[in-house]
Amino acid sequence: MSQSRQINVSKNGVPVTAIVALAIVFVAGLFVVGFDQGHIFSLVYGEEAFQDLYIHELTHDMRHAAGFPCH
Amino acid sequence: MKTFLFILIVIASGAAAGLIHGGLNLIFVEPSLDQAIGIENQHMFASGEEKDTPEFWIKYDGYRTWQKSGQVLAGGILGVSIGALFGIVFALSRNSLPGKTDIKKALVLAGIMWLTIYFIPFLKYPANPPTVGDPETIVLRGILYLVFIAISGFGAFGFYKLSQKLKTKKLVAIVGYAAFIGIAFVVMPENPDKITAPMDLVNNFRIMSAFTVSLYWLSLGVILGSLWHHYKPHKEIIPFN
Ligand SMILES: [Zn+2]
Numbered sequence: 001m002s003q004s005r006q007i008n009v010s011k012n013g014v015p016v017t018a019i020v021a022l023a024i025v026f027v028a029g030l031f032v033v034g035f036d037q038g039h040i041f042s043l044v045y046g047e048e049a050f051q052d053l054y055i056h057e058l059t060h061d062m063r064h065a066a067g068f069p070c071h
Numbered sequence: 072m073k074t075f076l077f078i079l080i081v082i083a084s085g086a087a088a089g090l091i092h093g094g095l096n097l098i099f100v101e102p103s104l105d106q107a108i109g110i111e112n113q114h115m116f117a118s119g120e121e122k123d124t125p126e127f128w129i130k131y132d133g134y135r136t137w138q139k140s141g142q143v144l145a146g147g148i149l150g151v152s153i154g155a156l157f158g159i160v161f162a163l164s165r166n167s168l169p170g171k172t173d174i175k176k177a178l179v180l181a182g183i184m185w186l187t188i189y190f191i192p193f194l195k196y197p198a199n200p201p202t203v204g205d206p207e208t209i210v211l212r213g214i215l216y217l218v219f220i221a222i223s224g225f226g227a228f229g230f231y232k233l234s235q236k237l238k239t240k241k242l243v244a245i246v247g248y249a250a251f252i253g254i255a256f257v258v259m260p261e262n263p264d265k266i267t268a269p270m271d272l273v274n275n276f277r278i279m280s281a282f283t284v285s286l287y288w289l290s291l292g293v294i295l296g297s298l299w300h301h302y303k304p305h306k307e308i309i310p311f312n
Pocket of ligand 1: 013064070071201
């Protein structure tokens, strides 16, 4: 038991699973608000998503307001 | 550490601070955005791309209302995202952060992260309202911005670790980082886009944008620090035996 605990917990006592999960949340959220140009919906809707830019348009005002490069 | 509680606290504080950010933007930043998009509309009328008709304005108003609701939604998403990064760094660095309470520790870290991954990059690549950016350079601008943030963030972290290893004072790390980021600031290329929008509008937008982002970081520090103080997710669950 003590061995498996050592593998799963960083030396500060923070579980690696939690760090990985939060890192994924960080990257995904940043991409959606800061950089998506139709990529995410294109996974479901195909090429059309790059025309519609639904997520880009929806998060657009925050993209400018938070200082990300835009139009 | 209580994993689930830790993640819950991080997500909740990010979401709360992010919704505050989005709400503040409706008040402080949207007027500049409306003004900038108004200029774009005039350009479209002038070029004949759109006609200045009542139908146009009905469609436009509806669209902008929808987009403003997105401002708040995106505030929540971005808030959780940045909050997740903040939570990771806080959990890993909590023992070495100055301050007696978790609220003070969280505020110190929020201040450091605000400065290194937001404010210094903002000084190099300030936020711009609509009409300023050239669609042709969007990828380049995105890369420059991210690279500079990464240089600054990892630079600060690197100098901190180095001073720990060499057992020098914290001031040495701060001076080292300052010199390092100063060089990066000069060496990194400028934003390639020329500003054609009125400078008053651009400056006002930048001030308001920096103001609400700064309040986001402040809220994030206060909320995460308070929740952490209250729920103490770092405490181990003591088994009965
Ligand atoms: Zn834009």
